[in-house]
Amino acid sequence: MIGDTMTLLSLLGRIMRYFLLRPETLFLLCISLALWSYFFHTDEVKTIVKSSRDAVKMVKGKVAEMMMHDRLGGLDVLDAEFSKTWGFKNSNVAVYSIQGRRDHMEDRFEVLTDLVNRSHPSIFAIFDGHGGEAAADYAKAHLPESLRQQLQSYEREKKDGLFSYASILEQRILAVDRDMVEKFSASHEEAGTTCLVALLSDRELTVANVGDSRGVLCDKDGNAVALSHDHKPYQLKERKRIKRAGEGLGAALIWVPLVVQHPFRFPLQRGGFISFNGSWRVQGILAMSRSLGDYPLKNLNVVIPDPDILTFDLDKLQPEFMILASDGLWDAFSNEEAVRFVRERLDEPHFGAKSIVLQSFYRGCPDNITVMVVKFKGAAGTKAGQ
Known part of the structure; x- marks a missing residue:
């Protein structure tokens, strides 16, 4: 049977x-x-x-x-596919952001413009949180507003040559990180975030970066110009810094359990190291070498908040637009490819930001994705963001 x-x-x-x-x-x-x-x-x-x-x-x-519902030039997709989406649009700035395949949305963005006094630069910011939303929320709530307050008094103080946009950016970013680390240490909140901030005036663009969110600009000839450089643990400069930070730290101070087996590891003394766990990570945990927050790694001094700041002459570059985005975009697009993609879609309602976000999703990006596109004078005929 x-x-x-x-x-x-x-x-x-x-x-x-x-x-x-x-x-x-x-x-x-x-x-x-x-x-x-x-x-x-x-x-x-x-x-x-x-x-x-x-x-x-x-x-x-x-x-x-x-x-x-196909509004994306060949991308057959409904917004309902995504558990959460965010959008922002004014005359010269557009942002599109999706939670994507992640369980939580940890990206944040901010756009601040002074419509009363147009001599003050516009502020554009991207924050990509990790380990929770707390750090990105804190940075969004405190950094752009403190920058705006500082910039409002800048016109009076710059006559003495004591301040510049770069110095103001650095001071404000470091101050926000100090406050965040102090507050989060008391509550044992281990979250961290990247920080990408651009100050745009009539003739000058100043960009500060901490972490691996990234900015890129399209110049008058359609070429991609990097506005920032990622802070990754495998970079020689960052590896050496982590090694120096680790020297002299006792094994008792290492909060990361060293019993975890790392298949690939640079043993940078007892206190600081990077290892490969899907990607190169500081102490086997953080996939970037600089951030805001992350107080346990800050206590070891292996992760720092120091921004890299670049300044660009807009009269020389005569740019069409710039892209500021979390690393979800850059996992799917190179700088050059992103510039070409958006340049062909600047006439769309979101200046191509929505299209490139959804294209990144369909290329398999597993992360939150946030893209901000800012059009310049040459593309829109008015001052960007105002």
């Missing part, structure tokens, strides 16, 4: 594999059933055929619905 049952199951399995591997045979079977129903009017067969037709109509209806 058991043998007969096994034989029957085996036969059914072979039949299933046959139809799955040869869909054309299943199609011919459906045609045969339809003809049988037509000539012999078998109610059971007609029921099967009707069910099949209903299923086909349902699929066609879903495809038609997706085509009706």
